[in-house]
Amino acid sequence: MAEDKPRLTTSAGAPVVDNQNSKTVGPQGPLLLEDYQLVEKLAHQNRERVPERIVHAKGWGAYGTFTVTHDISKYTRAKLFSEVGKKTEMLARFSTVAGEQGAADAERDVRGFALKFYTEEGNWDMVGNNTPVFFVADPYKFPDFIHTQKRHPKTNMRSPTAMWDFWSLCPESLHQVTILMSDRGLPVSPMHMNGYSSHTFSLWNANGERFWVKFHFKTQQGHKHFTNEEAESVIGKTRESYQEALFGSIEKGEFPKWTLKIQVMPEDEAEEFEKKTGWSAFDLTKVWPHDMYPLIEVGEMELNRNPDNYFADIEQSAFNPSNVVPGIGFSPDKMLQGRLFSYPDAHRYRIGTHYEALPVNKPRCPVHHYHRDGTMPFGLHTNPDAYYEPNSFGGPVEDKSFEEPPHKYAGTVGRHEFRANADHYSQPRALFEKVFDDAQRDRLFHNIAAAMGGVPEFIVERQLAHFKKVHPDYEAGIRQALKEQHGYEANTIAADGDAARAGVNAAE
Incomplete structure (x- = not known):
């Protein structure tokens, strides 16, 4: 081994003696199953790829920086927009919608424009397109639309008939079809197109005021487009024109930039907007x-670093419209609501249960949750006793200070506490007093006491306080059974005692 090079090892860390020759019986003999290094190498090769995305399979991406240039704190409390000059690391992935991974870059298609901002309050993913609208307005029609963009089940070829059949039966698609068939449908590179949230999202500020918002990322490189004939010529020479352009530009230090601008609508204006225009703001x-x-200017996005490993950083990147941070929220946009489910569901299927623990997707802020086990549980080094919630062992807890204001437009959308004034004691009391006889009550006491063996005293006492609220005899019977079975001698805590009150309040 050369002194200046690291030692080659197996995935378990064992040194590899010979990486050139398989282990055999003699020079020409058959291979041996004991050659675990060969088995590891071949088995890993069979598993090097993950399923391609159903849509947006062909993509190109890079890392960059977002810098705030204008104050919008009156609209949002999101920390990435908190002050002029603030910088946030981010990742961009551009893509075509219909083509498979091997498709040519310069094909007429809508382009995906997905951004991941690594903020101190979690990842914000702005998952949009290079068009401000889309073909359909309801997620129920999205699978049907995508079927028309993919291969015909019999011919295994793209079907113009299916495409135009669907569009002609869905006049809501006219706006997007017009954009797609215009010059904008064939930008020459990712750097020469805008990006849009397309959906209406919401912003909310420190005072709990909500605003509807649309995000626009305006290219600073100018708009450039191919004609069909020019695109055919490019494809004849290379199928990777977008990758070459984006990668090459960044390698040369010619960092592409976009200006983020927003449209803002006060929350209460949505209904009036619909009356004026005849269509919904969503x-x-x-x-x-x-x-x-x-348009209101917000900041500047610059892409300035190519990934070291395309598969790890771009193919495994996972963008979710559901990844928002305090100060950014959703809207009643039906398509957005559908994407909030379908995107993370696609990533769990394609990459794995803990896809957001992969380095490219991992937030740059502390992460604490109770998602356990499954495939590849990267870095789940949590308190072993705090694997559920609520718990008494110092596990992570909710923080009401980040609560989002309720949607006025959407009526009663919010997290409603339906248990706040509920009576948790009268029905168990009726069961205990009126249904159980003495023998049943005695067995109840002993069954509960048996199940409490080894439980810490503070938890036992907290539970006994609940039993006492049901009926004093309930608590007394269990306490006696605990003494008989386990020698439990803790003092009785009155229902209005500090410990009991704390336990009951926590449980309620």
Whole structure:
């Protein structure tokens, strides 16, 4: 081994003696199953790829930085927008929608425009397209639409008939079809197109005020497009024109930039907007007129670093519209609501249960949760006693200070506490007093006492306080059974005692 090179090992760390020759019986003999290094190498090769994305399979990406240039704190409490000059690391992935991984880059198609911002309050994923609208307004139709963009089940070829059949039966698609078939449908590179949230999201500020918002990322490189004939010529020479352009530009130090601008609508104006325009503010097939809601500048996005490993950082990158941070929220946009389920579900299927623990997807802030086990549970080194919630062993707890204000437009959408004034004691009391006889009650006491063996005293006492609220005899019977079975001698705690009150309040 050369002194200046690291030693080659197996995945378990054992040194590899010979990486050139398989182990055999004699020079020409058959291979041996005991050659575990060969088995490991071949088995890993069979598993090097993961399923490609159903849509947006062909993509190109890079790391970069977002810098705030204008104050929008009156609209949002999100920390990544908290002050002018603030910088946040981020990742971008651009893609075509319909093509498979081997498709040519320069094909007429909508382009995905997905961004991941690694903020101190978690990851914010802005998962949009290079168009401000989409073909359908309801997620129920999304699988049907994608079927028309993929291969015909009999011919295994793309079907213009299916595509135009669907569009002609769905006039809501006209806006997006017009954009797709215009110059905008064939940008020459990822750097020469805009990005849009397309969906309406919401912002909410430190005072609990909500605003509807659309995000626009305007290219600073200018718009450039291919004609069909120019694209055919490019594809004849290379199928990787976008990858070459993005990767090459960054390698040369010519860092592409976009300006983030937003349209903002006060929450209470959504109904009035619909009366004025005739369509919903949350309709994904429509835009907000700029004369009604002008663009407000926010900051600048710069891509300045190519990934060291495309598969690890771009193919395994997972963008979710459901990844929001305090100060950014959702809207009643039906398509958005559907994507909040379908995107993380796709990642769990494609990459694995703990896909957000992969380095490219992992938040740069502390992460504490109770998701356990499954495949590849990367870095789940938690308190072994705090694997459920609520618990008494110092596990992570909720923080009400980040509670999002309720949606006025959507009526009663929110997290409602339906147990706050509930009576948890009268029905167990009726069961204990009126249904059970003395023998049943005695067995109840002894069964509960048997199940409490080895439980810490403070937990036992907290539970006994609940039993006493049901009926004093309930608590007394269990306490006696505990003494008989386990020698339990703790003092009785009155129902209005500090420990009992704390335990009951926590449980309620």
